[in-house]
Structure formats: structure tokens, C-alpha cells
Amino acid sequence: MKDYQTRSSECLPGIDPILGRRLSGGDNNWKTKVALLHDLKNEHGNLGSCKAVYVGKRHLWFRKHVKSIALMFALMGSLFLLDSFTVSLFDSISLQNSSPPMTSSGVKGDRTAYANEEERSVQMHGRLQNLAYSALAEKEFKQDTSNFWEEPRKASLWKPCGDRKDAEKLGQPDKNKGYIMVSANGGLNQQRVAICNAIALASLLNATLVLPRFLYSNVWKDPSQFGDIYQEEYFMNIMKDEVNIVKELPSHLKSLDIDAIGSLITDADIVKEATPIDYLTKTLPLLLQNGVVHFLGFGNRLGFDPLPSKLQKLRCKCNFHALKFVPKIQEAGSLLIRRIRKNDAAQTTLDRQLFGEFLTGNPSNKHDSARGSSKYLALHLRFEVDMIAYSLCDFGGGQKERRELQAYRESHFPMLMERLKHSMPISSSVLRNLGRCPLTPEEAALMLAGLGVKHGTYIYLASSHIYGGKFRMHSFTNLYPNLVTKETLLTPSELAPFRNFSSQLAALDFIACATADVFAMTDSGSQLSSLVSGFRTYYGGGHAPTLRPNKKRLAAILSENGTIGWNSFEDRVRKMIKDGQSVRIRGFGRSIYRQPRCPECMCKTY
Numbered sequence: 001m002k003d004y005q006t007r008s009s010e011c012l013p014g015i016d017p018i019l020g021r022r023l024s025g026g027d028n029n030w031k032t033k034v035a036l037l038h039d040l041k042n043e044h045g046n047l048g049s050c051k052a053v054y055v056g057k058r059h060l061w062f063r064k065h066v067k068s069i070a071l072m073f074a075l076m077g078s079l080f081l082l083d084s085f086t087v088s089l090f091d092s093i094s095l096q097n098s099s100p101p102m103t104s105s106g107v108k109g110d111r112t113a114y115a116n117e118e119e120r121s122v123q124m125h126g127r128l129q130n131l132a133y134s135a136l137a138e139k140e141f142k143q144d145t146s147n148f149w150e151e152p153r154k155a156s157l158w159k160p161c162g163d164r165k166d167a168e169k170l171g172q173p174d175k176n177k178g179y180i181m182v183s184a185n186g187g188l189n190q191q192r193v194a195i196c197n198a199i200a201l202a203s204l205l206n207a208t209l210v211l212p213r214f215l216y217s218n219v220w221k222d223p224s225q226f227g228d229i230y231q232e233e234y235f236m237n238i239m240k241d242e243v244n245i246v247k248e249l250p251s252h253l254k255s256l257d258i259d260a261i262g263s264l265i266t267d268a269d270i271v272k273e274a275t276p277i278d279y280l281t282k283t284l285p286l287l288l289q290n291g292v293v294h295f296l297g298f299g300n301r302l303g304f305d306p307l308p309s310k311l312q313k314l315r316c317k318c319n320f321h322a323l324k325f326v327p328k329i330q331e332a333g334s335l336l337i338r339r340i341r342k343n344d345a346a347q348t349t350l351d352r353q354l355f356g357e358f359l360t361g362n363p364s365n366k367h368d369s370a371r372g373s374s375k376y377l378a379l380h381l382r383f384e385v386d387m388i389a390y391s392l393c394d395f396g397g398g399q400k401e402r403r404e405l406q407a408y409r410e411s412h413f414p415m416l417m418e419r420l421k422h423s424m425p426i427s428s429s430v431l432r433n434l435g436r437c438p439l440t441p442e443e444a445a446l447m448l449a450g451l452g453v454k455h456g457t458y459i460y461l462a463s464s465h466i467y468g469g470k471f472r473m474h475s476f477t478n479l480y481p482n483l484v485t486k487e488t489l490l491t492p493s494e495l496a497p498f499r500n501f502s503s504q505l506a507a508l509d510f511i512a513c514a515t516a517d518v519f520a521m522t523d524s525g526s527q528l529s530s531l532v533s534g535f536r537t538y539y540g541g542g543h544a545p546t547l548r549p550n551k552k553r554l555a556a557i558l559s560e561n562g563t564i565g566w567n568s569f570e571d572r573v574r575k576m577i578k579d580g581q582s583v584r585i586r587g588f589g590r591s592i593y594r595q596p597r598c599p600e601c602m603c604k605t606y
Contacts, residue, residue, distance in 0.1 A: 121474030124396040124442060125558055131566040132449040132479055139454060146452030148545060148574075149375065149518055154583040156542025160349075161603040162316035162596070163238075177205060178287040179249055181258075181294040182212040187220050188229070188506040189527035190299055193593060195226075196318040197302040198295070199243055200311040204276055205284055208244040211236075214503075215297070222502045229503055231324045238322040242314055253292050263290045266297055273303035273589075276311075305589045309600050312592055316601035319531075319593050320538050324356065325507055328497060332490065333511035334358035339489045340458055340512075341374045350539045354511050376458040377448070378516035380509075380532070382438055382523040385467045386412065392420075393437035394428035397468065433559070435552030439522040441466065442475035443558060447549055448520065449479055450573030458482045460516060462509040462528065486512065520547040530594040538596045548580040 123129060180202050184194035195212050202209040211226055226232060236245045248254075258264050263286050270278065279302075287293050295301070304312075325333070334355045351359060388395060389408040395401065410417055431437050439447070448459075459480050466473055477483055486508045487495065498504045506528070513519050513532045521529035536544035553576045557569060586598040596602050 121471050122395070122397050122401075122440075122442070122468060123475050124440065125446060125561045128446055128558070128561050128564075128569065129442070129475060129478070131569070132446055135566050135570075136449055136455040136479060139452065140456065144452070144454065148451045148453070148547065148577065151540070151542050151545045152581055152583050153542070155537075155540075157605050158537075158542075158583075158597050158602045159605060160320065160538050160596075160601075162313065162538075162601045163321045164603075175206065176208050176244065177284070178207050178290070179210055179246075179253060179292045180205065180207045180287070181210045181249070181292065182298050183215050183294070183296050184212055185215045185217065185297045185299050187217075187222075187527075188503040188510070189531050191503070192319065192323060192531060193300070193527065194298045195323065196315045196593070198298065199239060199318045199322075200307075200314050201279060201302060202243050202245075203314055204279060204308075204311060205287055207287060208246055210249055211245060211247045220502045221500070222504075224501050224503045227326070228501070229326060229329065229507060231326055234324050235322045239314075239318060242317075249292065256290070256292065258290075258292065258294045261290050262286060263293045265293055265295050267299055267301060270295075270301045272300050274301050275303055276307065303589070304592060312598070312600035315592055316596060320353075320535070320596070320601070325354070325511070327356065327358070329504060329507045329511075330354065330356045331358045332494065332498070333508055335494070336486060336489050336508060336512060337515055340376045340460060340484065348515075348539075349541060350515050350536070350544065353539055354514060375517040376460055377453060377518040377520060378460040378462060378513040379444065379448075380462045380513060380519075380521045380523075380526065380529050381441060381444055381466065382463065382521075382526055382529075383441060383466050383472070384463070385465075387523075388438050388467055389413070390416065391431070391437055392426070392428070393431050395437075395440055397472075401468075432555045433552070435550065435555060437551070437555070439549065439551065439554070440475075441473050443554065444520075444522050445476040445479045446558070446569075447547075447554065447573055447577075450570045451547070451577060452570070452574075453480070455479065456482060458484060460512045461485050462513050518545050518547065522549065524548050530591060534591070534594040534596050538602065545581065547577050550576050550580060 180198065182194060182198040184191040184198075186194075191212075191214050198209055198212055201207075211232060214222075214225055216223055226235075232247070239245060256263075265283065265286075269282075283293055324330075335358075337351075337355075347359060385405075385408060389405045390413060428437070457480065459482060461483055462485075470477075473483075486505065498508070510528065510532060513528070514535045519532060519536060521533070523529060533546040533548075536546055554573070557564070557572050557576075584595070584597065586592060586595040586601075592598065592601055597604075
């Protein structure tokens with residue numbers, strides 16, 4: 001072998017005689033290569049003889065070591081198979097053949113000048129991301145011991161009873177004092193609140209309510225009316241014992257110029273969270289004089305306290321019992337949920353209220369139901385361009401992102417810009433420490449990882465117009481790849497009846513969030529999050545947990561990105577969420593739609 005090595009190295013300098021690989025040598029090696037080529041041209045014959053000796057010795061060496069080589073390849077093959085098996089466990093099977101977990105087409109990025117996607121993902125907490133990925137990989141093979149899938153035991157003591165008949169019959173007033181018209185503004189959830197407030201107001205003023213109408217908005221661009229979203233006859237029938245409701249004004253009032261007679265009331269005429277006294281002193285005289293009043297807008301114009309118990313009950317009954325989605329929405333919602341769950345939609349109280357007659361049936365052949373665990377988590381991720389621009393926070397996207405958000409503010413929020421001219425600027429870090437910055441997708445994923453949500457969990461994403469699109473979402477999908485939306489769960493033809501109707505599409509998000517095994521939010525102040533969490537409290541029976549992060553506390557935890565250990569991160573995140581799940585009775589002035597645990601809406605069993 002020594003003789004073989006010597007002679008073969010004499011033939012081809014720069015070649016490893018055993019492995020047959022060229023040795024690295026920088027510039028000297030490059031010069032050797034050039035000289036070698038020159039010698040090859042001049043000494044072609046000598047090269048041929050050296051090559052013959054080299055090949056013969058190489059065959060002899062392979063014959064002597066064939067068993068070792070075979071063993072090495074077998075070991076490498078085993079390691080490759082083990083690695084492939086491990087990766088396959090993490091990369092869960094696509095939910096459907098034609099509807100894969102969300103990709104760039106599933107998360108809609110605003111591709112205008114105000115939300116150009118960068119050629120890289122945006123990451124603010126890289127170290128925690130790495131720790132989270134390692135922790136999830138380790139836990140993927142272990143039994144799930146986290147308790148975020150359940151509410152505190154005391155939650156099950158509260159039962160829905162907003163439709164109960166009291167000994168003291170509510171009943172309609174003997175004499176009708178006129179008609180109330182309401183044109184509600186905003187999106188689906190703002191309109192829902194306006195409808196329930198209109199019911200309470202009609203009862204307060206002893207008036208007949210004309211079926212509410214919805215204003216067309218240049219923001220929402222949805223022409224849907226009440227009957228396109230809710231079942232009109234059902235609504236009127238449920239509320240008929242307390243409030244008289246008609247579909248149209250009587251003929252003798254239709255011809256009136258309501259604005260000219262002074263019966264048009266806008267939001268500018270009524271303060272936010274107005275009290276019953278405000279309406280009795282300002283609105284009732286107009287109603288008695290003209291026989292009709294028209295509330296234009298009616299956004300958030302009736303407070304929760306002080307309010308007579310009778311009116312609170314009406315609000316509760318309207319929101320949780322009278323407003324049922326039309327069959328078209330119920331059917332699509334039921335289909336959507338069956339495609340996330342392993343089996344058909346579960347027969348829970350929540351499902352019965354939201355799906356109506358569309359509780360049973362098999363998923364279509366085109367879309368197989370999810371394999372494995374039937375549980376899923378719904379997430380309302382508020383990270384739209386208007387919200388983050390208004391917050392004045394920095395989200396780690398660099399100078400380009402800051403310029404885009406500033407341009408958006410100047411274009412869409414002139415009053416904010418004017419106010420900023422006369423106030424001292426507040427740094428983004430201070431705003432974040434105060435809990436005033438929306439959570440990024442990365443921060444939402446870290447929160448879920450801290451709770452122990454497994455890597456393969458299916459997550460339904462509501463409100464999927466994420467600023468920055470897939471590059472902003474990369475930090476999230478790196479930890480949770482099984483991300484789905486209504487757009488990925490339903491086919492284009494199934495979604496076609498809802499195209500260009502944002503409120504009807506929002507109704508599908510409402511259903512998916514309300515019926516989820518766990519509902520998580522990133523902004524507790526949003527109407528969707530508030531109404532969904534209240535719906536789950538009312539009908540969940542103590543088995544519909546909602547996760548509410550405290551943004552101020554979470555910001556303090558995340559600020560230790562460079563030093564905090566993963567176990568400490570988990571402990572603090574779990575304590576934060578647990579504190580937010582405390583079972584409390586509705587506080588004074590709090591929304592009955594979000595916190596229905598109160599005598600007017602729910603009954604407590606002991």
C-alpha cells in the first residue's frame with residue numbers, strides 16, 4: 001500500500017491517493033493545476049501508464065474493503081430513513097388535496113404601495129423562535145399535558161337563559177308611540193350590535209321597529225341587507241312578544257321627508273354610550289310629534305349601564321337567540337367546519353345554534369376531512385395595514401416599512417396626523433410596553449408555543465388580510481404549518497355566492513371561530529373577538545375556552561428575548577392566559593355581548 005501511495009502521488013500531484021478527491025490548496029493548488037495541464041500535454045504517454053497502475057491498485061483496495069464500504073452505506077441509509085421519518089411527522093398531511101394549508105395565496109397580503117412584500121421574512125424575536133421550534137419538536141412525540149383546551153371548572157356553572165319567560169311578562173305596550181328606523185353602519189359585527197341596541201331602544205320608547213337596514217360603506221363595499229345575512233321571519237317571531245317589528249313603514253309615512261321634518265338623527269346628535277334619559281328627553285318628543293324617527297349610523301349609541309334589567313334581557317335575547325344566519329351561510333359554515341374536523345360537525349349547543357338543519361352529512365368526495373386529531377384552534381389575528389399604521393408602532397420591517405406606514409397614515413388618517421403635530425412623539429418601545437401595539441404574527445405564534453400548542457395543530461385564521469403577506473407570516477408558519485382559511489377550505493365555486501359580500505364572508509369567520517375547540521385573539525377590543533368570545537361563553541357550557549393575551553404583560557416577557565429561558569417563558573405566558581380566563585360576572589358598564597355572565601342573560605347553578 002505504501003508503494004501504491006508513493007507511485008500514484010508521483011503520477012498525479014494534488015490528488016489524495018486513497019479517496020480520489022482533489023486536495024485544497026488555494027492559489028498554490030490553482031498554479032499546480034495549470035502546471036499539471038501543461039505537463040499532461042507534453043507527457044501524455046507517461047500519464048497513461050501511471051493511470052493504469054493507479055486504477056489497478058484502486059480495484060485491489062476496494063476488494064479488500066468491500067464489507068466496510070457496504071456497512072458504511074447501510075448505516076447512512078438508516079440515518080436517512082430515520083431523518084425522513086422524523087421530518088414526515090412534523091410536516092403534517094395537507095388538510096385537503098385541493099385545499100392545502102395556507103400558502104401565499106391563503107394569507108392575503110395587501111399588494112398595494114402600502115404593503116409591498118419584502119424578499120425576506122420579518123423576525124423580531126429570533127432567539128425565542130429557535131427555542132420555540134426546539135420545544136415543539138421535543139413535545140411532538142409526547143402526550144399533550146397542556147390544559148388550554150379546557151375552561152376553568154367554574155365556567156360550567158353558568159347556563160344560557162336569556163330567552164326564559166319571567167313571571168312578570170314583558171309584553172308589548174298597549175299604545176304604539178311611533179316607528180323607529182335604523183340604518184346601521186360598519187361591518188357585520190358592528191351591525192349586529194346596532195340591531196340589538198335598536199331592539200332595546202324600541203322597547204324603551206314604546207315604538208315599533210322597522211327591520212333595520214345596513215348602510216353601504218366604501219370600506220366594506222357590501223350591499224348586503226338584513227335578509228341576506230339573518231333570517232327575517234325567525235328574528236321577528238322570536239322578538240314578537242316584547243317588541244313589535246315590521247318590514248316597512250306604513251304607506252302614510254313613506255312619503256315623508258324625514259330629514260326635512262327633523263326626524264333624522266345621526267351619530268353626531270347622540271353621544272357614545274348614551275343613557276335611556278338621553279333618548280327619553282331628546283328622541284321621544286320627536287317620535288311623538290312626527291310619528292317616526294330615523295337613526296342614521298347608530299354605532300355604539302346605547303350604553304350598558306345604567307340600564308333597566310328588562311332592556312338588558314332584550315339585548316341578550318336578540319343577540320344570542322333571535323339572530324340566526326340564513327341557510328346559505330349555515331350550510332357553507334357547516335361544510336367548512338367538517339373539513340377541519342375529523343368527523344362531521346359535532347352536535348354541541350354551539351353547533352345547533354349556528355348550523356341549524358345543516359348539522360349532519362358527509363364531507364364531499366373532493367375534500368377529505370382532516371386526519372388525526374379532530375381538534376382545531378381558531379385565531380383572530382388583527383394585523384391589517386390600517387390597524388398597525390394607526391398604532392404608530394414599529395414592527396421590525398425596517399425603513400421601507402416605516403415609510404409605507406407613514407404614507408398610509410397621511411393618506412387615510414388626516415386627523416391623526418394633525419393631532420400628532422401638536423403632541424410630543426412617543427417611541428415605539430414605550431407604546432409596546434404600554435400594551436398599545438398590535439401583536440405581530442410572530443408574537444402570536446410564540447404565545448401559542450408558550451401554551452404548548454403542538455406543531456401539527458390545525459389553526460383556522462380569521463381576518464386573513466395580513467400586512468406583509470406570506471413573508472410576515474413566515475415566522476408563524478415555521479412553527480405552525482397547518483394554517484387554513486375559508487379560502488383554502490372551500491372551493492372557488494363554493495365561495496362564489498359570497499364574493500363581493502364582505503359581511504357574509506365575515507359570518508363564515510364568525511362561525512369557524514365560535515365553534516372552534518379553542519379560540520385565540522390578539523386584540524380583545526375588536527368587535528369580532530368580543531362577540532365570538534361572548535357567544536362561546538353563552539353556549540359553550542364551560543368547554544369553549546378563549547385565550548386573551550395581556551399585551552402589556554406579553555410585551556414585558558418578549559422584551560427578555562435575549563436572556564429568558566424557555567421554561568420561564570412558558571410559565572409566564574401560561575400564567576398570563578390563565579389570569580385572563582378567570583370566571584367573572586359582568587362588571588358595571590361592560591358589554592353584555594362579550595360578558596353575558598349576569599342575571600339578565602345567564603343563570604348560575606350551584
